[in-house]
Amino acid sequence: MTTISGTDYASLGLGQQQATRSTSLGQADFLHLMTEQLKNQDPLKPLDNNQFLGQLAQFSTVQGIDSMQGAMAAMASVMESDQTLRAAALVGHEALVSVDAVPLQRGAGLRGEVVAAAAGPVTMDVVDANGVRVRRMTVEAADKGATAFEWDGLDEAGNPATAGTYSFRAVSGATDPSAKDAELLPIRANARVDSVSIEPGGLYLNLAGMGSVPLSAVHRIG
Structure with missing residues (x-):
């Protein structure tokens, strides 16, 4: 005035x-x-x-x-x-979200998608919070784009992986995902929406076993 x-x-x-x-x-x-x-x-x-x-x-x-x-x-x-x-209507549904690191319970495993650059094999490493590789997997992409994957929560020896935060690194072909010059592929994870939070930065989805992610990180609701 x-x-x-x-x-x-x-x-x-x-x-x-x-x-x-x-x-x-x-x-x-x-x-x-x-x-x-x-x-x-x-x-x-x-x-x-x-x-x-x-x-x-x-x-x-x-x-x-x-x-x-x-x-x-x-x-x-x-x-x-x-x-x-x-956003409240999303509670109870499965959300596909972009992730860099995922907090998981012992032997929990993870389902999701890797965005392949082309048809062919995709090499994926599961890495713990200390940067140590826990498991290496190969996923066959039928075509360029989203390809489903699932980690059963077991390490290379077949034992349940300990609880902690894990990163997923994926590359096309048989190259090493941990190499410094590796061109990493986008990875998205599936999780159930438990609740919705209103924060100063916007709306956040609280995902079962994965914590909170911004609504903007959601790619698909199923």
Whole structure:
């Protein structure tokens, strides 16, 4: 809103008591001030018409901006509520999300997709939080694009992998996924949506055994 300083009030012939009532102008206040300004103007130097119209236009612009801001805030609130309701309907469904690292329970395993660059074999490594390879698998991609995979939660020796955070690295062909120059393929994981959280950064899906991921990370709901 437009604000008027104490010196501005004094120039309009208003008392200090009136000036201290409020520093925020409403439409009625503005019109009152304009009237007082006209009443107390110097007869020899009357208010210029262009200046008067300019003040009216300025006040109208400020009012318009305030109204627009209020309307935009209301619209944003409605959109956020609608998005929250839609996200709540996802609870209980399977979500396919992009992942870099996944926290897993002992021997839990993981199902998902690897986005193959072309038809042929895809080599995938399961790596623990210390960077140690736990399991190497080969997935045959029938064509370029999403190819399903499943890790049974067992290590190379056939024992259940310990609980912890695991990373999945995949490359086309038989090259080493752990090589520094390896061109890694995107990997997505399946998990059940347990609940939805509203955070300052937006909506998050709480996935069974995987923690929270932003709604933007979801590729498919099944």
